[in-house]
Each structure stands twice: as C-alpha cells, then as structure tokens.
Amino acid sequence: MDGMESKIALKDRRAFKIAFIAALGVFVIGSFFIGNSKGTIEIDIQRILEVMMQDDGSTERMVIWNIRLPRMILAGLVGINLALSGAILQGVMRNPLADPSIIGISSGAGLFGIAILVAFPQYQQFVIIAAFFGAMLAAFIIYALAWRSGIQTVRIVLAGVAVSALFGAGISGTLVLYSDRVQGALTFMNGSLSARSWPEVQTILPYTIGGTILALIFAQKLNILLLGDEIARGIGLNVEATRLGFTALAAILAASAVSVVGLLGFVGLIVPHTIRMIVGSNYKYMLPASALFGAGLVMLSDTFARTIFSPSEIPVGIVMAVLGVPFFLYLLRK
Template sequence: MFTSNTQRTALLLVGAALLLMAAVCSLLLGYTHISAATLISAIGHFDPSNTDHLILSTERLSRTLIALCVGASLAVSGALMQTLTRNALASPGILGINAGAMFFLVAASTLFSLSAPLLLVWSAFLGAGTAAAAVVLLGGGAKGLSPSRIVLAGVAISALFVSFAQGLLIVNQERLESILFWLGGSVSGRGTETLLPLLPFFLLAGLTCVLLARQLNLLALSDELATGLGQRILMIKILAATAVIMLAGASVSIAGLIGFLGLIVPHMVRALLGPDHRWLLPGCALLGATLLMAADVVSRLVIAPQEIPVGVMTALLGTPFFLYLARKRSYTA
C-alpha cells in the first residue's frame, strides 16, 4: 500500500496514463484497424469522405466515451456501497441495483413504449432506487444491516428482476434485440447523442462524491464515531445512496448489465491507495474506466469479426474474484 500523498499522486498519474493508453487502443482497434497516423489526421483535419475518419467519429469515439463514463461510475458506486453497508461484497451488480434499473428500463420500453432518453433514464433511476430499498428491507434486522443477509437479499432481488426482464422477451418479441442488449451489457451501438443527456447526472454524482469524501472516511469507521464528531449521518447516507442510484441507473440506461466492475475495482484500489475516500474514489474512477475500455477492446478482438458482450468479459474477470472474497471472509447473520 502506498501511504504518502506523493506516492498516491504519482500512482494516480500512472493510472491516468494507462487510461489514456486504453482510450487510444479503443479508438484504433476493432474489426477495422485504424493507424495512429489516421487518428492524428482525423483530429487535426477531419475528412467526412474518409471511411476511417467516419468510423472514428460515429462509432469509436462514442464507444470510448461511454466506456469511460460507465466504467468510472460503476467502480465509484461500488466503493460507495461497500462503505455504506460496510460489506466487502457490496456492489450495484451483486446487490441487485443494476438489475432493478435494467428491469424498470426494459419495462418502460416494452410495456409503455417509452423511447425518449430522459424518460428511460428516470425509469432506470426508479428501478435502482426500488431495488436498493428492497435489499435494505430484506437485509436488515434488529441489529441493522447484516452482511450475510444483505448479500443474499441482493442476489435474490437481482435474480428476480432479471427473470422479469427475460419474461418480457416472451411477451414482446418486437423489442427482443433491445432487451438482449441491456441483458448482455455493451458499450457499442450508442452515439454521443445518447450520452449527452446523461452527463449532468454523472457530473452531479461525481461532485457529490468529492464533497462527501471526508465524511465517508468517518462513516466507514462507525456511525457512533461520525455522530460524535458532529456529522449528520442520515443526510450523508441519503446523499451517498442518491449518488449510487444516479451512477448505477445512468450506467445501466446506456450500457445495460455490466457486472462485477463495482466489486473488484474498489478492492484493487484500496490495496494500493488505502481506504481514504479522497484517494479511493478518484482511483476507482480511473481504474474502472481503464478496465472497461480494455475489456471492450478484448471483446472486439477475441472472436473477430464477431463481438462478445463486454458484460461477459467483466463477468469472466469478476467471478473468480467474487469467489475469492466470499471464501476469504466469514459472514454471520
């Protein structure tokens, strides 16, 4: 673990450099390989008649930006949830928040024929909030949230909402392709016009995280300590939970179900930078975005010219890590 601020700053700069490298690879690699010279040419002198320039502007750029926003958001929301629940296995995917957002979004699209991006986003927020409330109710007890019960409740809620969404495949065959997109998880097929309405939510949630970083450090220790130091615990938890819902809901609305990123990244960053949220949260944003971009690039190349949904790639990475954490820690009801 790096303990000095100088070391942590240097590590974040390394993370930023890796993110830049992943972004360049995301722009260049795929079914059509594009040279670095072509990329530089497109930035300096865009030519709409050039096929490679069009691919960069219409497909690769939006795909890269979506992976950046979604990867950072899922990783940060996972760190927030682990702090709020004091549970190492907490993440939007494990506790069903992503599944709730996905089901409400699919239901709005198929049952009510909603197509406006903002309406779908608000549907995803409602689903994420509903799932979070259900998990808290089912996972709570006389002594508060139980680590084992909250994980079991999250898995049950996630399975329930995913099953409901799959049921819509039978009810509404016309929307089959779009539903499969949300179930599999993908950062492709969405333009920058889809991302732009979501940017205010990503930015607002990010600003909330920055403002709450110090309070979250106290909250991670104990409610009693934070209260004794004059912190308004309920307000901090509400704001942090709202940030989680915005980050997870917006991510699902544009990329579907991408699991395990919110679980594994906070642990990796915490091992390097420590538990201080002033360093943990930006580290999670950098590493989460980098990992999702890298997973997306691999998903394009592994069985080219076909693509594997990026949600499958993150599951392949995250499932062994989840099993490792579950075996390493003992949970009691």
Template sequence: MQEDILLRDRKGFKIGVIILLIIFLFIAFLVGNIKGTLKVEPKRIFEVIMTDDGSPERMVIWNIRLPRMILAALVGTNLALSGAILQGVMKNPLADPSIIGISSGAGLFGIVVLVVFPQYIGLVPIAAFIGAMFAAFLIYILSWKGGIQTTRIILAGVAVSALFGAGISGILVFYSDRVHGALTFMNGSLSSRSWPEVWTILPYTIAGFILVNVFAEKLNILVLGDDVARGVGLNVEATRLGFTALAAFLAASAVSVVGLLGFVGLIVPHSIRLIMGNDYKYMFPATALLGSVLLMFSDTFARTFLSPTEIPVGIVMAVVGAPFFLFLLRRE
C-alpha cells in the same frame, strides 16, 4: 508487510498511482481507436479528430470508435464509483450494484420501457433511475430492524436482485416477439452506441464525480463505525441513505445506456483499496480512472477478439469478474 502498509499510506504514493492510471487511460484510449477492421496509425487518430478531411479514418474514428471509447470511460467511472460507495457504506468488499439489486431494479424498469412501451424509449434513463431508487428503498425497508446492519443489507439486496431478475425474465417470456431488442440490454453492450448515449450519461458522470469527492470525508468517517461517526456528530442513517441514493444514481445512468453490466463495481474499488488503502479522497479519483481503463480495454477486446463478430462487453466482464468474486469470497 508493514513496509507495504506504510508505503500505501503515503500521499506521494497515492498521487503516483493516480498519475499512472491517467497514463493507462491514455493508452487504453489509443488502443481502442487503433484496433479494429480498419487499422489507424496513432498519429492519424488526433489528425482526424481535429480535422474533418472526409477520409474513411475520420468516419470510423469520429462516428464509431471515439464516442464508444468515451462512453466506455463514463460507464466504467459510474459503475466503479457506485461500487466503491456501496462497499464503503456496507463495509463489505462483496457489495456491488449488480449483486445487491440496484442494477436489477434499473434493468427491470428499463426493460419495461424498451419492451412494453417502446414508443417511449427516450424515457429509459428516467425509468432506470426510478428503478434503481426503488430497489435501494426496498432493500432498506427489508433490512431495517431497529437500525441498519450491513449483513442484512447484503442479504436483502441478493433477494431483491433475484426478484427483479425474475421480473425481467417474465417480461421477456410474455413479450417474446420483442426479445431481440432487449438481448443487448440484458448482456450489457456498447455496440452501436455513439454520441447521443455519451451526451445522455455525461451530466450524470460529472455530477456524480463532483458529489463523491465533495463528500468523501463523510464516507471516511462512516467506515470507522456507527458509534465513532455519531461521536463526531455525523447523522449516520441520513449519510448512509444519501450515499446509497448517489450509488443508485450512478448505477442507473450506466444501466440506461449500456444495459446490465456487472462486476465493474466489484473488481475496481477492491483493487484500488488493496493498492492504496481506504482514504476515499484518493480512492474515488483512482477508482474512476481504473473503472474507465478496465471497461475501455474490455470493450476493445470484446469488439476485436472475434472480429467481425462482436462479443457483448458484459460477457467479457462476467468471465473476468466471476473468478474475482470467488477469490474475494474465499479470501474473506
């Protein structure tokens, strides 16, 4: 046990894990582009990406599979990083944007635009971000009592998530004639997503990835405890609020393009923490990579398992994530 702890604390080991995850990312990319009704040889993938030869392979890869794999990677990155931030800020491995209400807030505001004001569908990303920030703000207000305690945040988040979930259900009941368009959003799916969704989320992913890595050391200090953080001059409440806003920013961008997709932010950060420890300078890049790999493989499975019928990737993640959540609950 002691040897395992010493091993995961070594810089070389952490870099090795990151390199291994990059290899898995490449494998996930290949598998996602090969598998499907139309089988494509690995060497043809790069040929049709680089050259528009008008072949069926080019049409399938360029218009369907390639953007879908890139989108899965970006969404997986954002949700995993959001979960890593929340688990660090709240010092709780069960924290996740879908569990504590941030994704529900983004989902509620997104559903309002999709169902009630479909003519403004282009505003879904903005509405989702506003909803996520509103949920985060509401959680803070409800959990504040002479300061912030992580247990109160979790409990307030569960209550807010239930409240927003009821709001979503209410909207779908009152606008039952428009439910079909919202079902995909509710279950979380990459079906029919293509380049426009990639360009929508890409700036959020780049900005979020840069920010989490720039401020990783602050989160390292924060997880040591409020007293220690204050002792080294860190503004604890401002730092916690800033990181929560960043988590909401990342989660909202993912929700806005694929809908309500849970458990990525729960499974990935905790798995990385078990493998390489709590140093966020290495955790954040590894978490982003594993989030991408997990969602790419999950979406490929969802798309091909019952082909030509497609399962929403959100269902696959729920089947994987629910037992993992129960395992964590028992373990903690």
C-alpha cells in the same frame, strides 16, 4: 526523531497515492488510444490524432469520429459511473462485496429501464428516470430485509442475492410478455456498447460529471461512515441522511450506466476492491483512482470484446463476467 520519520513516511504514502492516480490517468489515455486503433481497420495513433484534429473526408475519419471515438468515450463514462457506484455502496454498507449488479441495484434499474424500452418505447426519454426509481426501490428493499439492529455484511449479501433474483425474474417475465420485441433487449441484458454513439454519450455525460463532483466533494463523509454509526454520530454526522444521500447518488450513477449499455456487472466490485488494496480505504484517494481505473478497464474490456472474434463481437458484459466471477468467488472465500 520518530515523529519526523512518521511525517516523512506519511508524505511518502501520500506522494505514492498521487503518483498512482497519475499513472492511472496514463492508463486511461493508453486504453483510449488502443480502443480507437484496434478493429477491422487498424489505425495508428498518429493517424488517429490527425483525423481527430481535421476532417479530411477519409474512411479513417468516419470510423474514428462516428464509431470508435464515441464508443470509447461512452465506455469510459460507464466505467466511471459503475466504479464510483460500487465504491460508494461498499462504504455506505461497510461491505466489501457490495456492487450494483451483485446486490440487485442494477437489476432494479434494469427492470424499470427494460419495461420502458419494450412496453413503452415511445417514452424512451424517461429510461434513466425509471431506472433510477428501480435502483432506489431495490436499495430500499435490501435495507429493509437486511436491517436488524444495524446492518451486517452477511445479511446485505443474502438480501441482495434475493432482490437480484426477484428483479431478474421480473425482467424475464417482461421479455416473455413482449416476446416480439425481445431481440432489441438481448444486448441490454448482457451489457453491450455495440451501435452506441454520440446520443448515448450526451445522455450519460451530465450524470457522470455531476455524480463525480458530488462524490469527490463529500468523500470525507464516507470516511466518517467507515468508523461506524456510533462514532459518526458522536462526530456530529447525520448518519441516516448521509447514507440515504449516498445511496441515491450510487443509484443514479448505476442507473445512468444501465440505461445506456444495459446490465454490465462486476465493474463496481473489481475496481474499488483492487484500488483499496493499493491506496487504502481513504475515499479522498480511492474515489478518483476508482473512477480512472473503471474507465480504463471498461475501455480495454470493450476493445477485447469487439476484436477477439472480429469481425463479430461479443457483449462487453460477457468479458466482465469472465473477469468478475472468479474475483467475486475469491473475495467470498476470503
């Protein structure tokens, strides 16, 4: 009887997780339409659907199709990438405070990306590649500094803070050397979706699709890593190769996001942690839930950043910092 009740409880928990993921899908759709409806010109949902379906040459069509629609899609893709990157890093490093921006991976991507943008603008097509190498370099340095007979949470956080400061200084130095081009880099530094459109969507979309598919396919390996290195090796997992592969995946997800919107922090911290408290640490459920929540959160945050001081707007990175810093301090205190 007890065994039967346990199986029923297990099914109920699984049903709850699936229902929660479905609810997050509704949350993403709602965030998408809120973002498309709000602004200097208010457009209701029915009208949004009409102008998306048919080109009637109206002002609403131009606003939706050329400005708001690509911006909301891009916000969602960036949210997915950063949320998945944070979730993967937390699993690989077994550190609940791991986040691309906090431990320096975003700063590494940012330094290499901004170097291309301000020093070699004629090679902008290589920004994502450069950002990826910067992110991987940051991850390698963090591992080298934090490793001593294994990885521990405190050493990763301290190493990450040091690496973030190092690359942050590099970014500042680059901007000083190319001060005549600093204006274009300010939005990059603060993380902004302003003036972003379809080209940026096309840039990040393949990385989002590929990264999401790979993360979901290999989610079980992340679950095994959580058991500890010795147990994982006993099961037959090549721990170091798996950790390196996931680190590279997290780096490319973060780098692709950084390359199109700049240094947008705390998404990879807030989202996985919130999702973990609701659905648990099983990456089979945690990854899709994190992706959906990340997409909706960045959409809503960008809508708020765009409309709170309308007609002026603030970078979405500022909104995420306002949300993320208290959250980080709360986790650190715990």
